[in-house]
Amino acid sequence: MTRFFYPSLAVVAVTVMSLLPLTLDPQGYEIRILCIAMLFAALGQAWNIVGGLANQISLGHAAYFGIGAYTSTILLRLFSLSPWLGGILGMVLAVLFALLLSVPTVRLKGHYFALATLGAGEAMRVIANSWASVTGGPVGISVPYSRESSLWMMQFPTVLPNYYLFLIALVIICLVFWKIQTGALGFRLRAIKENEQAAEVIGVDTYRAKLIASTVSAAITAFMGTLYAQFQFFFDPDTVFGVATISVKMALIAILGGVGTLLGPLLGAAFIIPMEEFANSYFGASVAGLSQFAYGVILVVIILINPRGLVALIGQIKNRIFSKGGSQ
Amino acid sequence: MKRSKLSTSVAALTRRSVLATGAAALAMPALTGRGFAQEAVNVGVIVPLSGANAQFGINSRNGIQLVADEINANGGIKSMGGAQINLVIADATSNPTQAATVAQRMMSQDNVVAVLGAFASSLTLAISEVTERRGVPLLTMSFSDQITDRGFQNVFQIVSPGSQIGAATFDFTRALAQEAGQTLEKIAIMYEDTAYGTSQSAGLRKAAQDAGIEVVMDEAYPLGITDVSPLINQLRRSDAQVVFPVSYLNDSLLIVRSMRQQGINIPTIGGAAGYIIPDFREGLGDLADNVLSISPAAYDQAPDYTERFREKFGYFMVHEAQEHAACMGCLHSALEAAGSADHAAIREQLQNSVFDQGWATVMSGGKVEFDEMGRNIHASPLMVQWRGGELVTVYPKEYATGEVVWNS
Amino acid sequence: MQSITTFFQTLIDGVLIGGVYAVISIGLSLVFGVMHIVNFAHAEFLMLGMFIAWFAWAYAGIDPMLGAFIALIITFFIGMGMQRVLIKPIIGAPQVAQIFLTVGLLFAMENGALLLFGADFRSVSTSYQTQALTLFSGESGRILVPLDKLYAFLMALLSGASLWFFLNRTSWGRAMRATSQDPMAAKLMGINTDKMYMIAFGLGVGTTAFGGAVILPYITASPTVGSQFVVLMFTAVVLGGLGSVAGAVVGGIMVGLIQSFSALILPIQLQNLTLFVIFILVLALKPEGLTARRRS
Known part of the structure; x- marks a missing residue:
């Protein structure tokens, strides 16, 4: 029974998610929140490949996200190139950047890796700000508004098609994560997480494993950047290369949900995005700063209750219920 | 006041x-x-x-x-x-x-x-x-x-729009200098590298170039700069007649104070934002007096x-x-x-x-x-000047409520 | 050419601001050295120190250089309490949990300050703010030492020296160093390690708050001021070696010098890019920091 339980649960979840928007206003608020939640679930899952499986805590993933968003948008503006092709080019550039960054960082661990990647993300932001002739600089960049609907150009009159693009992307990324997690690469990465030296002793090419994981993660993150650009239509360097808005947030979603688990980023995004919205709509106007304050406090509280996140917390609750039933 | x-x-x-x-x-x-x-x-x-x-x-x-x-x-x-x-x-x-x-x-x-x-x-x-x-x-x-x-x-x-506000900052300044008997030849621009700073300084730069005026210093600096000494040192060396800083409050206070420290007293024409809020005056006290700024509207x-x-x-x-x-x-x-x-x-x-x-x-x-x-x-930017705790419109003439004080 | 005066002026500017970076980074390094926790919320204590000094100035007319001591004392106790409630439970927890607890704290503190103090920008006015010493004046230009930065630098030196004295010449300081090297052994030797952690955290955030207060004459206080410093602080600490108090001083002054000399060669806009590149290279080539000695 368990063999079919999780796959069938996944099928049910995907079916529900595909039918859900049909009941909603296609230009509405709820659908936008769902889109953002799926975007961040996908980003959290991408982060999870390096951050979760190999415990390489990256705080610079915004670099890849921004590369994706800027590459497709710049090419679209200059040559009317389809964002699909621009997105693929963005993925290539992100992979190149990941390889470049791996040269100085691949041997770093823990806090040192986190700080180095933080610096890399910030460096990209400074470049995007200063290189105004290409990026438009701090003023930001707009995707030209087309009143015609076109899948090839990723321009739609409602948010509904964007919703399905996000959903498909999320499903694919979850499959990629699951494939890596259960495959040979996943075992290697977990070996690195447990004890890198021991992993090397037993013959794991740790360098190669980390490199593959980080390039896959970078490519996925970059493509999500393109999807974001075609959904939001306007962005600036501070938004797509932001530490708090992207880098920390995608890590946060994976960590809060449960780091290194398939369900973690999904739970994390399903919790954080609506919570932010709730805080913004109920406290945002009345007292300045209250919503962000509440956000910070909730984060601290969850980590204090269980440092391993929501998945562990749910497991804990489940165990308590079952063990009660079992022992009596 | x-x-x-x-x-x-x-x-x-x-x-x-x-x-x-x-x-x-x-x-x-x-x-x-x-x-x-x-x-x-x-x-x-x-x-x-x-x-x-x-x-x-x-x-x-x-x-x-x-x-x-x-x-x-x-x-x-x-x-x-x-x-x-x-x-x-x-x-x-x-x-x-x-x-x-x-x-x-x-x-x-x-x-x-x-x-x-x-x-x-x-x-x-x-x-x-x-x-x-x-x-x-x-x-x-x-x-x-x-x-x-x-x-x-x-x-x-x-x-x-920002480009017009930037251009007006320059044009108004040149007119004010001319009235005071000064011919502008060299100006300095320093701006924060944000959307506001870059777009406004772009208008300013273009107006100066169109008028054939030499921009002897043209420097962007990162938002949240902690030390403006490099900027002010450069300004001192540049020999500019007027300076146009485009910045929010913290930088505007830093810039004006550092200029006074170094004994630079050339006319300072701010780019709105940090230069026309009560906190500017509170932070600088009497030093704020006679600082000019462009403003998209004036009370x-x-x-x-x-x-x-x-x-x-x-x-x-x-x-x-x-x-x-x-x-x-x-x-x-x-x-x-x-x-x-x-x-x-x-x-x-x-x-x-x-x-x-x-x-x-x-x-x-x-x-x-x-x-x-x-x-x-009908929108027209206005040039305002600090007088005590108040802002006074000094240019264009049809909107002016006071006379400009110009220290060349 | 004005190159000689320009060079010395750049050197002086770099050292003066670097001294301030040093004092605000010492605390961060101390916290990491003793507890092995990277505190992303650390710059928020700088903000807190600035606000305390501002209130002392606005309501009691106390100069920020003296207000700095009030800031130190108040944040010392706040820090001890926070360590007890928030940091203690996560010592030894996975690094991801440690990082994100302090990130949550950062959001809470920044916006808590907005709730408490409002969004206004707070700035002091003192007589020395617009004065400068002229070291040299001649054909080739002038060399100036701004008084506000000089005072902040001297106060930074004072606090750094006091902390060094505390750590190396007092029994509590020795106990703290013992705790950082081997908490189990320290415990066996009868050291109350919990107390040491609390004091270390209190001192760490206290010195940073002190550093915030002494720069109040030239930096405006606002709830988001911490974000201006957070990356600089980390760069200083990493350049000097995470956990090394002396290293943080060297790192801070290096950051100041890199910033000011970078402005001579490259556009000022890129001063932080230079910094990040050096930062990543140092991490890659010598992650233990530039000042680290080989351990036997």
């Missing part, structure tokens, strides 16, 4: 408590308003209430609130059976993604007739992508050129209106409050003329009316009129 240190802090204190009670009062109509949904007209207000721009967001909210309260006290919107204005206020944060989501929420759940906001250009641009697609009018005082050069039909910019142009703001909130009506109030004024007239909450009808009125009544008159020229692009054709 010299204020001592103590009275300054007392003023700051009352201002805070005023804000707090204002915020509490705000929550009330928002709750009661929904009970009379068919009566009230919901107007969306999206401004940054947290993050680095919170102060400007709060000022903007105060300006809009003042106008809405006055409209409601005078019997609401008469053509709509005295419907009350209900402001739906939300925090835009400092994140454009969030700002766009807030706009979406207001349109879907609160059914707003129009949106006002959002101070920072990046937030306004993100919001406009959402409002345009649903045909909801957006009135703004953000001045990025990009806001109105994308061919959008539902966005209305009440101030001159001394319409004291009958702007003094009401000072009475209520305890500080002069800062330009973002004034411009947002003017946006609300235009929207009020458009609602009266349209007589309905229909977005298209309101847009029609905004596009085709001349607004010369009520709060719309606080803008230069005493009226507002939008062209095809959504730009206010």
Whole structure:
């Protein structure tokens, strides 16, 4: 029974998610929140490949996200190139950047890796700000508004098609994560997480494993950047290369949900995005700063209750219920 | 009008408590308003209430609130059976993604007739992508050129675009120098590398080049710079006759103080933002005197209106409050003329009316009129100068309320 | 050419601001050295120190250089309490949990300050703010030492020296160092390690708050001021070696010098890019920091 339980649960979840928007206003608020939640679930899952499986805590993933968003948008503006092709080019550039960054960082661990990647993300932001002739600089960049609907150009009159693009992307990324997690690469990465030296002793090419994981993660993150650009239509360097808005947030979603688990980023995004919205709509106007304050406090509280996140917390609750039933 | 240190802090204190009670009062109509949904007209207000721009967001909210309260006290919107204005206020944060989501929420759940906001250009641009697609009018005082050069039909910019403000900064300065008998040959520009800094300095630079003036220093610096010494050293070496710093408050204080430390006393013409708020004067004291700045609007142009703001909130009506109030004024007239909450009808009125009544008159020229692009054709930047604790308009002549003091 | 005066002016500017970076980074390094926790919320204590000094100035007329001591004392106790409630439970927890607890704290503190103090920018006015010493004046230009930065630098030196004295010349300091090297052994030797952690955290945030207060004459206080410093602080600490107090001083002054000299060659806009590149290279080539000695 368990063999079919999780796959069938996944099928049910995907079916529900595909039918859900049909009941909603296609230009509405709820659908936008769902889109953002799926975007961040996908980003959290991408982060999870390096951050979760190999415990390489990256705080610079915004670099890849921004590369994706800027590459497709710049090419679209200059040559009317389809964002699909621009997105693929963005993925290539992100992979190149990941390889470049791996040269100085691949041997770093823990806090040192986190700080180095933080610096890399910030460096990209400074470049995007200063290189105004290409990026438009701090003023930001707009995707030209087309009143015609076109899948090839990723321009739609409602948010509904964007919703399905996000959903498909999320499903694919979850499959990629699951494939890596259960495959040979996943075992290697977990070996690195447990004890890198021991992993090397037993013959794991740790360098190669980390490199593959980080390039896959970078490519996925970059493509999500393109999807974001075609959904939001306007962005600036501070938004797509932001530490708090992207880098920390995608890590946060994976960590809060449960780091290194398939369900973690999904739970994390399903919790954080609506919570932010709730805080913004109920406290945002009345007292300045209250919503962000509440956000910070909730984060601290969850980590204090269980440092391993929501998945562990749910497991804990489940165990308590079952063990009660079992022992009596 | 010299204020001592103590009275300054007392003023700051009352201002805070005023804000707090204002915020509490705000929550009330928002709750009661929904009970009379068919009566009230919901107007969306999206401004940054947290993050680095919170102060400007709060000022903007105060300006809009003042106008809405006055409209409601005078019997609401008469053509709509005295419907009350209900402001739906939300925090835009400092994140454009969030700002766009807030706009979406207001349109879907609160059914707003129009949106006002959002101070920072990046937030306004993100919001406009959402409002345009649903045909909801957006009135703004953000001045990025990009806001109105994308061919959008539902966005209305009440101030001159950034490039024009930048150009005016230079042109006005040259005219003022000429009057004082000085011929400008060398100028220095320093600006923060934000949307505001770069777009305004671009206009300034171009105007200077068109006039054949040498820009001997032209330096961008990162937002949140902790030490401006390199900038000021460069300014000292550059031999410029005037300096144009385009920056927010912290940098503006740093720049003016460091210039005084180094004994540089050339005319300083700020680029709005940090140079025309009460905190500039509070931070610098008498050093602020005679500092010039460009401003998209000035409270001394319409004291009958702007003094009401000072009475209520305890500080002069800062330009973002004034411009947002003017946006609300235009929207009020458009609602009266349209007589309905229909977005298209309101847009029609905004596009085709001349607004010369009520709060719309606080803008230069005493009226507002939008062209095809959504730009206010009567908008003119003004040159203001600090005099004691007040800002005085000194140029262009037809708007001036005082004589310029020019130290060459 | 004015190159000689320019060079010395750049050197002086770099050292003066670098001294301030040093004092605000010492605390961060101390916290990491003793507890092995990277505190992303650390710059928020700088903000807290600035606000305390501002209130002391605005309501009691106390100069920020003296207000700094009030800031130190108040944040010391706040820090001890926070360590007890928030940091203690996560010592030894996975690194991801440690990082994100302090990130949550950062959001809460920044916006808590907005709730408490409002969004206004707070700045002091003092007589020395617009004065400068002229070290040299001649054909080739002038060399100036701004007084506000000089005072802040001297106060930074004072606090750094006091902390060094505390750690190396007092029994509590020795106990703290013992705790950082081997908490189990320290415990066995009868050291109350819990107390040491609390004091270390209190001192760490206290010195940073002190550093915030002494720069109040030239930096405006606002709830988001911490974000201006957070990356600079981390760069200083990493350049000097995470956990090394002396290293943080060297790192801070290096950051100041890199910033000011970078402005001579490259556009000022890129000063932080130079910094980040050096930062990543140092991490890659010598992650233990530039000042680290080989351990036997």
